[in-house]
Amino acid sequence: MSKSQQVQTNFKNSTQTSYLARDIAKNQNKGSATEDKIEVVLNNLREVTGVKSLRHVNNDVIQEYANVLRDRAENGELSGVTASSYAAVLNNVIKYTNEHINNKNLETISAKNYGLSRGTFKFNDNIVNKEAHEQFKEYLESKVDDIRAQALLCSVELQRSVGLRLRESVRITQESIRNALQTNNLHLGKQDGTKNGQERSIPITHTTQKEALKNALEFIEKNDLRSLIPNNSNQNQQLHFAQNTRTTFQIATNTNYQFHGERKFFLNEIAREFGAKSASEVAGHHREEIIKFYVK
Numbered sequence: 001m002s003k004s005q006q007v008q009t010n011f012k013n014s015t016q017t018s019y020l021a022r023d024i025a026k027n028q029n030k031g032s033a034t035e036d037k038i039e040v041v042l043n044n045l046r047e048v049t050g051v052k053s054l055r056h057v058n059n060d061v062i063q064e065y066a067n068v069l070r071d072r073a074e075n076g077e078l079s080g081v082t083a084s085s086y087a088a089v090l091n092n093v094i095k096y097t098n099e100h101i102n103n104k105n106l107e108t109i110s111a112k113n114y115g116l117s118r119g120t121f122k123f124n125d126n127i128v129n130k131e132a133h134e135q136f137k138e139y140l141e142s143k144v145d146d147i148r149a150q151a152l153l154c155s156v157e158l159q160r161s162v163g164l165r166l167r168e169s170v171r172i173t174q175e176s177i178r179n180a181l182q183t184n185n186l187h188l189g190k191q192d193g194t195k196n197g198q199e200r201s202i203p204i205t206h207t208t209q210k211e212a213l214k215n216a217l218e219f220i221e222k223n224d225l226r227s228l229i230p231n232n233s234n235q236n237q238q239l240h241f242a243q244n245t246r247t248t249f250q251i252a253t254n255t256n257y258q259f260h261g262e263r264k265f266f267l268n269e270i271a272r273e274f275g276a277k278s279a280s281e282v283a284g285h286h287r288e289e290i291i292k293f294y295v296k
Contacts, residue, residue, distance in 0.1 A: 012052040017043055025038055044086075045093075050236035058106070062090070126261045132261075155170055155216075156169070158212050159262035159266070164188075168194060174220045176192050186202040216228060
């Protein structure tokens with residue numbers, strides 16, 4: 001019997017994730033606090049990459065998740081300390097995978113290389129400027145036969161014009177977009193993939209916002225979709241495609257393009273026009289001080 005047949009390796013749902021987190025913590029001689037963090041990391045890993053088993057974890061998956069950790073720390077969604085602890089926990093998962101899955105030789109991550117070292121995290125100003133935005137748009141437009149790329153193009157425009165998070169820009173429903181165009185107010189909720197299902201509203205006051213919403217609605221209607229997720233994909237697959245596409249673009253152009261840099265551009269525009277408090281409200285932040293990670 002092989003190593004992988006003797007142990008739990010799946011984390012397809014919350015129950016499996018809980019059992020696997022317990023097994024990993026026990027194997028690594030860690031306590032309940034680390035076990036809880038392992039459960040969080042496994043859930044995040046599934047959400048970000050679409051992977052649901054340790055058998056399918058590879059170095060590309062690990063790199064993708066590490067990049068997301070860095071991004072979330074940079075945009076204030078995670079504290080530097082929390083991001084660092086998740087990186088350490090990810091290495092626990094990697095070690096367990098190498099030990100229990102046949103033919104696995106995954107590389108642990110260096111928190112320092114990803115800017116996630118405890119106590120050394122520094123905020124990076126990575127607002128996407130107009131040149132980088134147009135360059136990424138052209139990159140996506142060149143993939144005319146890939147509906148995923150064309151959907152992502154609409155998502156990117158919504159990130160920049162109305163400040164959506166990546167997941168929101170993928171999940172946003174046809175109904176929400178249509179109502180926004182009718183009322184000049186974009187109301188988002190759980191159905192649109194908002195963080196923790198929280199509702200928020202974004203005033204639609206500029207032509208660029210209306211154009212981005214109209215283009216997204218036309219794309220959705222033309223392709224008979226309910227959101228900016230193609231019919232042959234699900235949310236996790238489209239998010240995974242988005243991250244992979246961004247990475248490929250970065251390598252090809254030597255550009256540090258980040259999706260949340262589009263959102264930062266929008267929030268800086270709001271802050272300049274209406275003040276930091278308004279920017280915090282449309283961003284959907286619980287704490288107003290988080291906006292300092294976005295606004296210069």
